[in-house]
Amino acid sequence: MLLLPSSRIRTRFSRITQCTNLTLRCTHTTHRSPSPASLLASASKHKPARMAATATPDLPILPPEDSHLTAKFGRETANYFSGSPLNRLSFLRIDHAFLAPAFKHPSASFLLLDNLAPLVETDDATQLAFVSLGDIVDKVGGNVFEKTEEELIKEFNSEDSEKIVVFFGMDEKEVLSGHGGSEEKFKYKEFEGVPYFAVDVSKWENKEQLKAKLEKERKASFFGGGPRHMGLVAGQAAMYGYARALIDWNARTPFCAQCGQRTLSVNAGTKRVCPPTDKGEEREPCATRGTVSNHSFPRTDPTVIMAIVSADGSKVLLGRQRRWPKYWYSTLAGFQEPGESIEEAVRREVWEESGVQVGRVVLHSSQPWPFPASLMIGAVGQALPGEGEKIYLGHDAELESAKWFPLDEVKEALAKGTHNMGEETPKEYVEGALRLPPQTAIANRLINSVVEGWWIASKM
Numbered sequence: 001m002l003l004l005p006s007s008r009i010r011t012r013f014s015r016i017t018q019c020t021n022l023t024l025r026c027t028h029t030t031h032r033s034p035s036p037a038s039l040l041a042s043a044s045k046h047k048p049a050r051m052a053a054t055a056t057p058d059l060p061i062l063p064p065e066d067s068h069l070t071a072k073f074g075r076e077t078a079n080y081f082s083g084s085p086l087n088r089l090s091f092l093r094i095d096h097a098f099l100a101p102a103f104k105h106p107s108a109s110f111l112l113l114d115n116l117a118p119l120v121e122t123d124d125a126t127q128l129a130f131v132s133l134g135d136i137v138d139k140v141g142g143n144v145f146e147k148t149e150e151e152l153i154k155e156f157n158s159e160d161s162e163k164i165v166v167f168f169g170m171d172e173k174e175v176l177s178g179h180g181g182s183e184e185k186f187k188y189k190e191f192e193g194v195p196y197f198a199v200d201v202s203k204w205e206n207k208e209q210l211k212a213k214l215e216k217e218r219k220a221s222f223f224g225g226g227p228r229h230m231g232l233v234a235g236q237a238a239m240y241g242y243a244r245a246l247i248d249w250n251a252r253t254p255f256c257a258q259c260g261q262r263t264l265s266v267n268a269g270t271k272r273v274c275p276p277t278d279k280g281e282e283r284e285p286c287a288t289r290g291t292v293s294n295h296s297f298p299r300t301d302p303t304v305i306m307a308i309v310s311a312d313g314s315k316v317l318l319g320r321q322r323r324w325p326k327y328w329y330s331t332l333a334g335f336q337e338p339g340e341s342i343e344e345a346v347r348r349e350v351w352e353e354s355g356v357q358v359g360r361v362v363l364h365s366s367q368p369w370p371f372p373a374s375l376m377i378g379a380v381g382q383a384l385p386g387e388g389e390k391i392y393l394g395h396d397a398e399l400e401s402a403k404w405f406p407l408d409e410v411k412e413a414l415a416k417g418t419h420n421m422g423e424e425t426p427k428e429y430v431e432g433a434l435r436l437p438p439q440t441a442i443a444n445r446l447i448n449s450v451v452e453g454w455w456i457a458s459k460m
């Protein structure tokens with residue numbers, strides 16, 4: 001992750017960041033937004049919040065509300081990679097009467113990804129950089145949505161190189177500044193805003209020329225840290241995660257999972273179909289063209305991740321893998337398997353990896369994790385007393401160590417020892433002390449909640 005010098009951190013965001021770091025119960029009135037798309041609003045308009053003093057990006061901030069559910073269960077937790085400011089308008093992805101004019105509207109803004117690395121502002125990699133159609137028209141063409149899906153399927157030629165363009169959604173509240181070239185909003189039926197698209201440039205020829213042009217004219221360059229950008233501001237991280245997951249899925253799924261023939265990207269990049277003909281000639285039959293049609297949608301892999309507290313509530317169970325940095329621990333996690341509930345997956349994974357037996361399990365929050373397509377389902381569980389708390393690593397070789405950590409020690413680590421793998425420890429860290437993942441990881445949020453007593457009583 002990019003580390004920013006403190007001089008570039010805007011002080012006006014420091015209070016907000018402090019709030020989110022602690023409890024995610026921020027109630028700043030400036031974050032109110034009635035739009036469903038902006039329910040998880042980022043910290044500001046046009047230029048969302050810069051990185052915190054710890055160089056850890058801010059988190060999405062929920063608007064204040066006082067529902068019965070919040071009264072009973074406490075405030076919802078919004079995790080990093082959630083909180084996109086856009087209205088996805090998923091029902092319009094098949095409507096080319098909407099997509100075609102949206103694509104060529106002067107306000108239309110495009111995020112480019114090169115081998116999954118996003119285009120960012122050259123002097124501030126916490127901000128995505130958007131371009132106009134004019135910047136890329138010679139490569140992407142005048143309008144990829146001009147023809148209807150029916151026409152594209154009918155004209156399918158498996159030898160054509162595919163242009164992957166994903167419709168992100170519309171920015172109805174002007175949260176983002178787009179490509180900065182048009183004040184005019186795009187209107188369609190009752191919807192009005194700036195349309196956003198993501199474009200995969202990985203296979204474009206003469207990319208160096210494009211890069212030089214973007215650098216000069218847009219002050220934008222592809223994120224140099226590779227395809228796992230974890231330093232974007234809240235909201236924009238969600239947009240990047242969405243674009244990344246869909247572009248990756250389209251690029252890695254060129255063939256039909258049912259019959260093995262080439263597929264075609266439709267629904268503005270969110271579905272792939274197995275056309276019945278290729279260059280006008282009939283292809284082998286395929287079940288996805290009939291009733292079994294669910295093979296052609298992007299996958300999301302559910303993963304359970306859990307903070308397990310001891311039976312008396314004084315300790316939390318953490319584990320570490322051999323390849324992790326010294327003293328660096330995290331919550332246990334594993335893939336959700338078919339035929340089990342989330343609660344059962346939590347109990348199974350914890351027992352398999354650590355030998356600890358878990359009783360009651362409560363869902364906490366979830367996090368999209370686009371590396372490549374996981375959904376982290378966060379839970380808090382309580383170990384059974386006595387023998388139930390006994391650690392045994394003999395079932396599964398995944399963990400090098402699992403331990404019960406007293407909450408005081410964990411609290412200290414949350415304050416002084418959180419960082420991404422591959423990063424240096426914070427200045428306050430004392431060698432030999434526990435290290436934990438940063439707040440961009442749901443593991444950190446789960447551990448933080450346990451330390452705060454989230455699992456004991458709901459809070460308002």
Ligand SMILES: [Zn+2]
Nearest residue numbers: 256259274286
């Ligand atoms: Zn097929």
